[in-house]
Amino acid sequence: MDETVKEYTNGEVTIVWKPGLCIHSSHCWKELGEVFNPNKRPWVNPYGASTEKIINQVKKCPGGALTCYLNDQKGKEETKQAEPSGNFSIEITDGGPLLVHGNFTFKNMDGTLIDRKNITAFCRCGLSKNQPYCDGSHKLKSVGK
Numbered sequence: 001m002d003e004t005v006k007e008y009t010n011g012e013v014t015i016v017w018k019p020g021l022c023i024h025s026s027h028c029w030k031e032l033g034e035v036f037n038p039n040k041r042p043w044v045n046p047y048g049a050s051t052e053k054i055i056n057q058v059k060k061c062p063g064g065a066l067t068c069y070l071n072d073q074k075g076k077e078e079t080k081q082a083e084p085s086g087n088f089s090i091e092i093t094d095g096g097p098l099l100v101h102g103n104f105t106f107k108n109m110d111g112t113l114i115d116r117k118n119i120t121a122f123c124r125c126g127l128s129k130n131q132p133y134c135d136g137s138h139k140l141k142s143v144g145k
């Protein structure tokens with residue numbers, strides 16, 4: 001899995017991008033193109049919208065590739081996409097990944113235990129090159145239909 005982590009800040013909020021978790025849903029750039037533009041480098045412009053708009057958009061990231069934290073709360077409160085601790089829910093998307101909302105631990109194929117939080121998108125089409133996570137490759141094929 002791509003373990004890259006990049007951060008972009010406007011001085012108030014820091015957007016954290018983990019490309020290894022991106023499922024290419026395109027919500028970010030379609031809904032807040034002033035901040036997220038995959039045709040530009042860097043593709044994230046943290047000055048493109050208000051902190052409130054950025055936080056609200058980041059919360060919609062279905063794969064958990066985008067998170068953020070307020071700079072004065074670094075290490076304390078990363079923006080949550082789902083309620084924390086102990087419980088989770090599972091959502092099967094139409095033609096896409098299996099989304100697990102919440103905090104949980106799972107055993108990976110090699111036996112390692114991995115803690116996950118917020119939202120995790122598991123591939124169910126078999127095409128992802130980032131197993132067990134979805135990488136958006138399902139768009140090449142319709143799954144679960």
Ligand code: FES
Pocket residue numbers: 023095096097098122123124125126127128133134135136137138139143
């Ligand atoms: S379900 Fe998205 S890559 Fe397989």
